[in-house]
Amino acid sequence: MQLSRLRTAVAGVACSAMLVAGAAPIVFTPSEATAQEMPPSFAPVAKKLLPSVVNISTTHTVEEQAGPLSQLPEGHPLRRFFKQFGDQPGEHRERQMRALGSGFVIDKAGYIVTNHHVIDKADDVSVILQDDTRLEAEIVGDDPKTDLALLKVDTDHELTAVNWGDSSKAEIGDWVLAIGNPFGLGGSVTAGIVSARGRAINAGPYSSFIQTDTAINQGNSGGPLFNTEGEVIGVNTAILSPSGGNVGVGFALPAKVAEPIITELKENGEVVRGWLGVSVQPVTDQLARGLELPQNEGALIGDVRPDSPADAAGLQSGDVVVGFNGDKVRDPRDLAWMTAQSDPDETVELSLYRDGDQRTVEVELGRLSDATQQAALGGDTDKLARKTAQSMGVQLAAPTARAREQFDLPRDVDGAVIARVAPNGPAASRGIRPGDVIRQVGRRPVEGPRDVYAAVEQALSQGQDGLVVLLSRGNQTQFVSIPLIQPEQQG
CATH class of the missing domain: 2.40.10.120 (Thrombin, subunit H)
Known part of the structure; x- marks a missing residue:
């Protein structure tokens, strides 16, 4: 009885609120379009496909x-x-x-x-x-x-x-x-x-x-x-x-x-993909204010690779790309996709902000190959390892005999062994611990720490806030989403 009265009271309050506001309740009625979107059976289309x-x-x-x-x-x-x-x-x-x-x-x-x-x-x-x-x-x-x-x-x-x-x-x-x-x-x-x-x-x-x-x-x-x-x-x-x-x-x-x-x-x-030769990051509210941008959109160039198309065109660290051949660039993923969709040797027009002023720059794209991509990630393994430690909160090791013995790993294990986990870091927040092995990043197999370093570098440059990895522990494997922290956000 009390429950019934409570339901009646709640319904009455809701109706009174609508009446006071002068709003009529929304009524959904079946229509011919709705009926077409919800077929009684998928059998005809399944049989065909x-x-x-x-x-x-x-x-x-x-x-x-x-x-x-x-x-x-x-x-x-x-x-x-x-x-x-x-x-x-x-x-x-x-x-x-x-x-x-x-x-x-x-x-x-x-x-x-x-x-x-x-x-x-x-x-x-x-x-x-x-x-x-x-x-x-x-x-x-x-x-x-x-x-x-x-x-x-x-x-x-x-x-x-x-x-x-x-x-x-x-x-x-x-x-x-x-x-x-x-x-x-x-x-x-x-x-x-x-x-x-x-x-x-x-x-x-x-x-x-x-x-x-x-x-x-x-x-x-x-x-x-x-x-x-x-x-x-x-x-x-x-x-x-x-x-x-x-x-x-x-x-x-x-x-x-x-x-x-x-x-x-x-x-x-x-x-075959076009290649620009920059590392980029998203524009946060704080960065937009500091760079005197009208909005927190675009791809902020953090680094320009020497002798790259971007270098030849005069792009600089701190430029914020907001347009690509007339199309809006909202974030680093947009810039990466538009560049990849373009042909090598194609000249594209970038709209960007520099020192608070908007300007356009023409860039003749290069050709992206696995070699140029790896070179763009940098050849300094120690530097990449430090960046991974900062952004993920882990130190990685190759599955050597010493690592296998230390963490009691199988002889045939491959991947990147997690040697240390920073307390209160991103990896620790997901329950990851030393001895776990990263077998894949997304769907890409991992043969050693270098593959993880490259994936982290790429994700950070595109403004991604996490990595999905396939983790093995003993006889169990599971996908885990690990947050990423931009190195400049470290205290």
Whole structure:
């Protein structure tokens, strides 16, 4: 009775407030447009799209050292025991690793899109069609920076191709479908909505992701995210999960990013990007006031690499880039993406603020290669290590024999070993401790500390406030989001 009276009283207060304010309650009525957006069944569109989605199987040969006691010295009495049971201490074996993923046909001639990490280091790649036909696939090209790859199969089968959609029109709350090969269960269809747009998850320097609650699991990588019209608006790439399974937080690379990359891979087998040669950071409110800027937008140049296109054009540390060929630059990610989308040797016009005055500068872009990117990150490993220690609160070590012994790590461990964790630092706030091993940054494998240093440097230059890493501890692995602190914010 009391609960009923309370509900009545709350409702009465709410209604009275609306009446006093003179506002009428908003009434949602079903409309023809709403009915079209919420179909009674996804069966018709799923039936049409299923033949266009393929399962991808890869094999990768890894060399491993046999036996847990493979470092036994000659003459040790246990060596005969392990030899008797087929374990030769110090002997190297080759093991076949298998991986599963998804892909989709974009051209009836046999071109198939998937993720780079699905086929990375693969010796053989097979594509399985909906009717279980298995075809050997050729890797036409791949682009680790956007985690995309393009495959080609030769077949007499009539393939069903899908079309790219306009991902910029996808709104939060729109229905979407994912089709793929989760856990090897090919031809699985899941439905959900667009949860958010423009998510930065540190899985690539040139992209922001569509977030969806559509069920995406291991094996869905490389599969398509469809709108209700059957157009591809994203490539399913990553999930955020403490357990490794679906918790309703998945990420798809938008079609507006993927389509031009795939087109370039199809035409050239590689992606060629423009290069400016600067490190940048976001413009905070405090920086905007100090630099006498009208707004806290743009990309603040922190460093200009010698002999770079930016250096030749006279760009300076402290310049704030706010426009690129007439398009607005809101933050460092905008500048990175616009530069990457431009061709080498193309002359672009930058709008920038210098000493409180706005001006334009023309820059002839260079060509971005892995070599120039690594050089742009700086060759001083000690300097990069210090910056990582400041921004993440960790000191890293290579998985050497000494590190493995100190932290009781497996012999075959690879990655970057966390040697020290600063108390009350960003890593400590996430429960990270010495002996944990960083295996991946985003979806990029980590072979040693240098890979983490490069990722931190890149993230800081683009104004990102965190890194998602795959962490291993004992027999458990999980993704962890570690905040980043800009070094200039240190006390």
